[in-house]
Amino acid sequence: MGLGWKPSGGGETFSLDKGNVISAQWSRAARGYELKVLSRTAGVVQLDGFEQEHFDRVTRSFKQWFSINVEHKEHALRGWNWGKGEFGKAELTFNVQNRPAFEVPYTEISNTNLAGKNEVAVEFSLPADGEETGTNGHFGGARARGMKSGGATDQMVEMRFYIPGTASRKEKKEDGADESDGEEGEEQNAANLFYDTLMEKAEIGEVAGDTIATFLDCLHLTPRGRFDIDMYESSFRLRGKTYDYKIQYESIKKFFILPKPDDLHTMITIGLDPPLRQGQTRYPFLVMQFKRDEEVSVDLNMTEEDLERKYNGKLQPHYESPAHAVIAQVFRGLSGKKIVSPSKDFSSHHQQSGVKCSIKANEGHLFCLDKSFMFVPKPATYISIDNIQVITMSRVGGAISASRTFDISITLKGGQGEHQFSNINREEQQPLESFFRAKNIKIKNEMADDSGALLAAALQDEDLASSEDEVVAAARGSADEDDESVDEDFQADSDSDVAEEYDSAHESSGGDSDAEMADADADGDSDTAVAVERPKKKAKTDK
Template identity: 75%
Template sequence: MESFEGIYLNLSKQPGRTRFAEAGLAWKPPGTGETFTLDSSQLVQAQWSRAARGYEVKILSRADGVIQLDGFQPEDFERIGKVFKNWYSVNLENREHALRGWNWGKAEFGKAELSFNVQSRPAFEIPYTEISNTNLAGKNEVSVDFSLPANGEETGTNGHLGGSRKNGRKSGAARDQLVEMRFYIPGTVTKKEKKEDGEDVSDGEDTEEQNAANLFQETLMNKAEIGDVAGDNYASFQDILHLTPRGRFDIDMYEKSFRLRGKTYDYKIQYEAIKKFMLLPKPDDVHMLITVGLDPPLRQGQTRYPFLVMQFKRDEEIVLDLNLTEEVIEGKYKDKLKSHYEAPIATVVSDIFRGLTNKKITKPSTSFTSHHGQNGVKCSVKANEGHLYCLDKAFMFVPKPATYISIENVASITMSRVGGAMAASRTFDITVTMKGGAGEHQFSNINREEQGPLENFFRAKSIKTKNEMIDDSSAIIAAAMQDAELASSEDDRVVNNRGSADEDDESVDEDFQADSDSDPAEEYDSDHKSSGSDSDEEMADADSDGPAKEEMVERPKKKVKTSK
């Protein structure tokens, strides 16, 4: 038996003792922690290299993937090399890392990790178990998202998982965590298609040109088991409208995770990340909203989305058969899932989510109804319009920014009017102040008719409410009178605006003779003479030397005399 002290397992926070024996190896943490063991039959490959705390032995196992033992001294290489060669029949390879600091190189897909090599030496390696998602961030750019631990104490050395590293447990050992990396992959590559029997085609046969970034992303998805290869697909929903993040996504549901597939982004979300699930009817009586709270939140570049907001039509029904056998449903999902669904799509999606996640579906409180008989109240958060829902234990504003406020954390609510008399008479604002100085949330432009229902709900939940609005109705009456005056003035302006016709009452036309026998000829009378006839005759005689020409010359003189 060979024993080594001060060895860290998978970047654990505390060092432990490592022992190598002919039957396998073991690592024991300090204190009363759980001992990690690895059978010798599980060892596939091992390499020796410089690491963070000295030298490390990286082991590739059949079941647990990559295992790192860090903290060895340089003189330990010969001892450990003999152990692996004599007892495990595995050659301990001495591998040096690239130290040039170049950011360009060649990416190679190994059995358990992605290696980025510079001049045939690895600059860094990324285990597939630490990758949560990958997307095309551009035409030639691939983003790689890393899994985040549930909490800072979650490492690969805690719990029943032993030393296995999965779903971000390794990153839980460090204070700073890498959450995203991007690769720029230009050009195209020739992808060989496979024949029906699974063999690759030979050179010169059917091949296709493909974007190198697309091929890199597809390969990484297969290696990291993201998407279709993550297990059997239980159910799929096509082209579902999402208000947050904005877009249409296909939803694929698996045993332990679900996947959102869009034109640009592709997400894989574990059911463990779902903390809240709400079914909210939209006040338009047409749509239904499903809101999913995530922790850790969904990341899209630098933007975080702690809530997913999906929108469905209430009257849209769907017929769906789950991709599960009756034995599995009766045994594993009894009273949780059904083999056949025929109901509105929002109901089907929520029922399947509830069966797979074991999360309670939260609905609006039955003790609140708006003035118009709806569950939500229309309001705004800054420049974003949405609806505020009163739940039994919280307030929820959707769709953007989706805001969840727990009632037990609310210190007080202030109701106030903002703006002049006219604006204040129609709408009001509420400001929710949180306990412990945690800030406040303001919801504005709420209809004046919703004041009574909201006050009743606040009173029922024993929430301290402060009303800064004017109790007397003087401002409201003044605003109503002002509205009436404006409306009447506008009507008078429309009725009385008859132009010069109003001037007939002030002055009398002296030339008008009521008893005159001569009536003006109408346009349809035969005696009617067009006003343009004189000008037509003058234009006809314009080229002659007759009297018409002389008259045309003398006319300007008459105009000059009259002007004087």
């Protein structure tokens, strides 16, 4: 005996046993009236669409079959966005003047983060499949759990609470009751207390079970920051200073190990669907970076019997290798995803598996894989070779710069757009072109048509530049040499008492330059030459 619900359009029936029903609540909803049932294992079950006259019938049925009184609950209709959050057994309630404005079942919460000093972000579960009706029992978002919020086409995905001030946590006695002696716990930030309580109530992270392996302080290029990685049986968790993420292994669609061309680092790239969300930003790829010589030693928190029984030898009880290799092997064993590495058919001019290039203003590396191309770190871009229509190689910019670098533009089939990678070293043209041909990719080379003209223009520019430099140097004499030299003849105190031409001190002030002129005119000494020239200059001045 129990409670059952069957979709009108056909499908599986949702049922709830009699012993699993704890309480029931009747209230006004957006569509008529709502019946909310609190269960022991399924959390909160919400059913709406009732008419007002159904209340008496529902009340009698619950009293007769479940021995439960249906409570009539009135909601706050003032529309205030400030109130008090209270944590119940199965849901978070936002009360306005002691009446609930709305409730959020813990089963609908997938994650929560401290978005600021006084702000807590709450992320809601997403349906695993948009076609799910919520009654098929698959693990996933709200629809997969048979919840009310999964029934609509549009769905709220995040809510933020601003919680100022400080608060204290009530301590629990051994019997589970709150302390009643008036003593309160240590004061702490109210937002932090709200966050910690919600993490505990919603069992975020705890529901995954025991941690199988933990990797601390791993550098992530996308999203940017350092995260601790906790790996569970069916999911893994990224724990950072500000954001935490819980990701199911089922969401992993691609897994790459990409050796960075600097010979110092290795990147692990994980493709996710649905993407990771951080506010309004979506991250379809996780990009981690590790030092190649950084080794770790890890013991998995599982017995050898469980490893052999559940994973058929894909995991080992102990690992001691470079960090990127250990993480990749553990991910592969737990998720069952294939690890993709760069193609052996490609080797750059410097014997690397990737070439340096840019997408707009973002620099990164383009890696050639057996069946695709991958650009990392930002924006991480994946291109399947089967989806490529043509690759165009061209030069962009002036004659000299274009002779050193080139661009490639990858046009996708079916009018899906194109991806342009620019500033690729000219030395990488031949290795890339050979790889394109090996993969039977159609190539359009626009550089062959104007190579001679560009070379001639570059040479001409070099000749013009050199000849112009010579002309300018000849015209300026030694001006270029004197630009950065120190003026040794400069005296700072000469500014205050400069002798004019008609002053008596003028004779001593111009002694150095007059002596040089006298040496160039005749064989007489410098003093005589100066004495002869002075009266002539004064006579002209007097006139």
